[in-house]
Amino acid sequence: MIKNIIFDFGDIFINLDKQGTYKAMAALGVTDITPEMISVYHKYEKGLITTEDFINFYYDKFKINKTDLVAAWNAVLLDFPKKRLDFLKELAASKKYRLFLLSNTNDLHIKSVINTVGETFFNEFKNCFEQFYLSHEIHFRKPDTEIYEFVLKENNLIADETLFVDDLKENTDSANTLGIKTWNLTPKKDDVTELFLKNNLN
Structure with missing residues (x-):
């Protein structure tokens, strides 16, 4: 589960x-x-x-x-569709899952994102997560397995109770080796708002 x-x-x-x-x-x-x-x-x-x-x-x-x-x-960096933020906010409000962000993101990129979407939008996004892990802040990057081990250990997560959503197969493959469940989302074909439809979650 x-x-x-x-x-x-x-x-x-x-x-x-x-x-x-x-x-x-x-x-x-x-x-x-x-x-x-x-x-x-x-x-x-x-x-x-x-x-x-x-x-x-x-x-x-x-x-x-x-x-x-x-x-x-x-x-x-392109746009951040509001429907994805709305979906995430609903998911967070349901309190059915512990939510985490884990991204290979550098300082210039995150500053550009905040500048583009605005601080209010960005903070609404960030506040949906229990932890918000950016690679440049934790000094690990995907697909190195140590980044997943770090998140599991820091938050006392059990691998097979954890779903990892990423668009790069090398990243989901790496997480899989630790027993983490994964959804390798295909951009333009899949959308994160289809999380429940594509992963048999309830």
Whole structure:
């Protein structure tokens, strides 16, 4: 029986253009994604380097205007449909499940989201969760199993009583290895508001 639900953020609640940043960076002249760039990105996502260090890495390497760089970095972020917030608020109000957010989200992205949707909307969203875990704040990132172990241990959750909702199969596969139930939601085909329909929950 599912007692706990852990939700991802991107392409679960907020829509993403997963190629948005690549396209915007290419327009700025950066077309090759090197292993060094991926390493720096992962460190930033885990909060191991500051936003200033992250921006300076690209500025020093490519001499990109810093404002343009931030805009390109945030190009992945699209809209947050209100129907998903309404659904979540109803779910939280029912108190049938313990709700958690677990997202690979960096400092620049979360600030951009708050700026776009507004603090009131964002706080209504955040307040639906018992815990709100962002990778840059807890220094873990998906799909590393240690991030799921952290959430289970911190909140005394039993894996097979927990459902994890994420759009990336590598993330749900990783959670599955610990016995966590999963829903690998497919963006544009599935919607988080179909949670009960797609997962035999009541």
